[in-house]
Amino acid sequence: MRALRNDRVLRALMRQPVDVTPIWLMRQAGRYLPEYRAVRQAAGDFMSLCRNPERACEVTLQPLARFDLDAAILFSDILTIPDALGLGLYFEEGEGPRFRKPLRSSADIEKLGVLDTARDLPYVVEAVRLIRRELNGAVPLIGFSGSPWTLATYMIEGGSSRDFVRTKQLLYSDPQLLHLLLDKLAVSVTDYLNAQIAAGAQVVQIFDTWGGALSAAAYREFSLDYMTRILAGLTREAEGRVVPTIVFTKGGSPWLDAIASSGCDAVGLDWCMDIGQAREQIGTRVALQGNLDPAVLRAPATVVVAEASRILRAFGTGSGHVFNLGHGISPDVPPDRVAALVEAVHSMSVK
Amino acid sequence: MRALRNDRVLRALMRQPVDVTPIWLMRQAGRYLPEYRAVRQAAGDFMSLCRNPERACEVTLQPLARFDLDAAILFSDILTIPDALGLGLYFEEGEGPRFRKPLRSSADIEKLGVLDTARDLPYVVEAVRLIRRELNGAVPLIGFSGSPWTLATYMIEGGSSRDFVRTKQLLYSDPQLLHLLLDKLAVSVTDYLNAQIAAGAQVVQIFDTWGGALSAAAYREFSLDYMTRILAGLTREAEGRVVPTIVFTKGGSPWLDAIASSGCDAVGLDWCMDIGQAREQIGTRVALQGNLDPAVLRAPATVVVAEASRILRAFGTGSGHVFNLGHGISPDVPPDRVAALVEAVHSMSVK
Numbered sequence: 001m002r003a004l005r006n007d008r009v010l011r012a013l014m015r016q017p018v019d020v021t022p023i024w025l026m027r028q029a030g031r032y033l034p035e036y037r038a039v040r041q042a043a044g045d046f047m048s049l050c051r052n053p054e055r056a057c058e059v060t061l062q063p064l065a066r067f068d069l070d071a072a073i074l075f076s077d078i079l080t081i082p083d084a085l086g087l088g089l090y091f092e093e094g095e096g097p098r099f100r101k102p103l104r105s106s107a108d109i110e111k112l113g114v115l116d117t118a119r120d121l122p123y124v125v126e127a128v129r130l131i132r133r134e135l136n137g138a139v140p141l142i143g144f145s146g147s148p149w150t151l152a153t154y155m156i157e158g159g160s161s162r163d164f165v166r167t168k169q170l171l172y173s174d175p176q177l178l179h180l181l182l183d184k185l186a187v188s189v190t191d192y193l194n195a196q197i198a199a200g201a202q203v204v205q206i207f208d209t210w211g212g213a214l215s216a217a218a219y220r221e222f223s224l225d226y227m228t229r230i231l232a233g234l235t236r237e238a239e240g241r242v243v244p245t246i247v248f249t250k251g252g253s254p255w256l257d258a259i260a261s262s263g264c265d266a267v268g269l270d271w272c273m274d275i276g277q278a279r280e281q282i283g284t285r286v287a288l289q290g291n292l293d294p295a296v297l298r299a300p301a302t303v304v305v306a307e308a309s310r311i312l313r314a315f316g317t318g319s320g321h322v323f324n325l326g327h328g329i330s331p332d333v334p335p336d337r338v339a340a341l342v343e344a345v346h347s348m349s350v351k
Numbered sequence: 352m353r354a355l356r357n358d359r360v361l362r363a364l365m366r367q368p369v370d371v372t373p374i375w376l377m378r379q380a381g382r383y384l385p386e387y388r389a390v391r392q393a394a395g396d397f398m399s400l401c402r403n404p405e406r407a408c409e410v411t412l413q414p415l416a417r418f419d420l421d422a423a424i425l426f427s428d429i430l431t432i433p434d435a436l437g438l439g440l441y442f443e444e445g446e447g448p449r450f451r452k453p454l455r456s457s458a459d460i461e462k463l464g465v466l467d468t469a470r471d472l473p474y475v476v477e478a479v480r481l482i483r484r485e486l487n488g489a490v491p492l493i494g495f496s497g498s499p500w501t502l503a504t505y506m507i508e509g510g511s512s513r514d515f516v517r518t519k520q521l522l523y524s525d526p527q528l529l530h531l532l533l534d535k536l537a538v539s540v541t542d543y544l545n546a547q548i549a550a551g552a553q554v555v556q557i558f559d560t561w562g563g564a565l566s567a568a569a570y571r572e573f574s575l576d577y578m579t580r581i582l583a584g585l586t587r588e589a590e591g592r593v594v595p596t597i598v599f600t601k602g603g604s605p606w607l608d609a610i611a612s613s614g615c616d617a618v619g620l621d622w623c624m625d626i627g628q629a630r631e632q633i634g635t636r637v638a639l640q641g642n643l644d645p646a647v648l649r650a651p652a653t654v655v656v657a658e659a660s661r662i663l664r665a666f667g668t669g670s671g672h673v674f675n676l677g678h679g680i681s682p683d684v685p686p687d688r689v690a691a692l693v694e695a696v697h698s699m700s701v702k
């Protein structure tokens with residue numbers, strides 16, 4: 001394997017010195033890029049694209065050809081796991097993800113299996129291998145998974161939700177049954193991330209998109225505890241380097257301290273908390289990733305630069321910051337704003 | 352005017368000793384009550400109910416007849432102000448609020464007037480007067496308004512929104528124009544709340560439902576600063592007592608300190624932050640209101656009691672806590688859970 005030519009992200013995640021603040025963007029391979037839309041159209045539906053390693057590799061690399069990004073992230077979806085566990089994922093145009101067989105009874109949860117990634121999701125493993133080969137050491141590759149809680153919400157609700165009525169009903173009325181589900185998912189996510197690491201992922205991120213819907217006590221018990229367990233079960237080193245871990249709970253600002261103590265190397269921030277205040281609160285225990293509001297990317301480039309500057313100044317000097325958005329890029333963002341952002345972050349953060 | 356027989360809410364909001372922790376619930380007069388649905392049906396649509404002082408009074412009092420609540424809250428909607436300013440509010444079944452004439456251009460914002468409550472919203476003033484008379488000193492009456500930022504999002508988006516694309520577009524691309532709008536709304540909200548106080552409201556709450564969608568810097572500049580200005584302009588005393596003020600920003604946990612310094616007497620908490628941690632952070636500068644996840648009210652009564660107990664213990668001894676939900680009651684909550692909650696909060700919090 002070629003030596004890594006740009007290891008800023010790995011270094012920043014481990015709080016080691018870097019020349020400039022590294023940047024990658026959640027959903028950097030996606031619909032805002034015309035070249036992505038072309039491949040997506042050729043692939044047919046979204047899951048066909050995810051399931052095709054060559055095409056997944058191709059779209060993973062697209063943003064790197066355009067922008068001076070410091071990492072690639074595996075193109076996939078957090079719902080591959082429930083799909084592989086038999087729930088039948090599909091996407092309805094403009095409706096988001098849906099499951100043909102959501103979990104509707106205790107029997108559904110009891111009979112649910114755990115993931116054997118090599119057997120159940122070979123296309124993801126193959127995509128990781130392919131992307132690493134094609135990257136050829138240019139930048140590190142980030143693997144990822146949804147958190148058990150976040151996966152559980154989709155599996156129970158049957159798709160996206162606003163209030164998580166069914167999932168919270170289970171949480172408050174039959175917590176042991178929910179724990180059984182989360183336990184299976186934690187085992188599955190651990191296997192999934194370790195398989196990605198074995199195939200070449202050099203960083204892994206856990207997306208806890210819906211942890212922020214919980215109360216403080218419920219967040220610890222039903223989301224953070226399972227992520228902590230996963231982190232403890234991950235392969236810590238590969239190819240002679242630490243594989244840094246990132247936990248991103250959208251809406252997780254109130255629990256920053258607890259997340260920073262989960263065993264992760266970095267905490268992903270949405271845009272609600274001032275990153276300077278976050279750094280003050282957690283010190284250098286973990287690195288921070290974030291935290292630009294994706295909405296800024298619809299504004300003129302001068303505003304993009306000013307808002308990026310605000311975040312860089314708030315974080316302050318020293319390493320331990322990976323610039324990112326506080327959530328994924330929206331499909332309607334003009335690609336030139338991303339170019340302006342990446343250039344600005346690098347040029348304004350020379351150490 | 353009869354002397355107030357139950358002033359726990361007023362006392363707790365001012366951090367004065369109380370015999371038990373007082374409780375009221377956001378949206379306590381609402382669809383979960385069959386007697387509400389009956390009046391609503393008789394009234395026709397939702398706004399006809401709001402616009403009819405007798406009916407608004409009737410539904411305001413309904414939950415007090417059932418439950419031992421410590422306050423009444425004016426039955427109305429936060430969108431009465433934009434409606435009175437000419438935007439034409441209507442409700443589509445299952446779709447939430449909509450405006451016939453949303454703000455679509457700078458001219459729309461420039462020509463927008465400011466509210467003269469006596470002239471533009473006499474039905475609200477009349478409802479407050481009527482409710483006070485009917486309450487006859489049983490419990491205090493809470494008046495309320497939406498925050499300028501929250502009102503602006505509806506006025507610009509034309510209704511509910513998930514990502515506030517248009518509003519954030521304006522915020523980042525033409526902030527001065529948004530400031531012009533927020534300025535007019537702050538003047539309007541001040542007049543509106545003072546008119547409610549003059550008519551008999553004994554507490555006022557500002558609902559900043561969508562402040563949590565903003566970045567830390569944008570929250571201060573586009574939401575909190577305007578609420579601070581409103582608070583400074585409110586009538587401080589009426590009928591020989593302080594009129595306590597509550598600021599509730601859903602998702603506002605990351606900014607608790609700043610909100611507590613806005614000049615309000617109490618901060619409303621959603622359910623994400625542990626109320627004990629919040630109290631530790633802000634001390635006794637302000638009272639805290641909250642913070643039960645409304646989803647708990649769908650669970651068995653034993654769970655409702657256990658979760659209420661957790662919050663009471665987390666807050667600890669002493670005054671300065673008004674028990675509430677972290678958001679409005681959902682329409683599908685069984686009323687007996689509310690009864691269990693109110694009873695539990697009172698019986699478990701004897702000082």
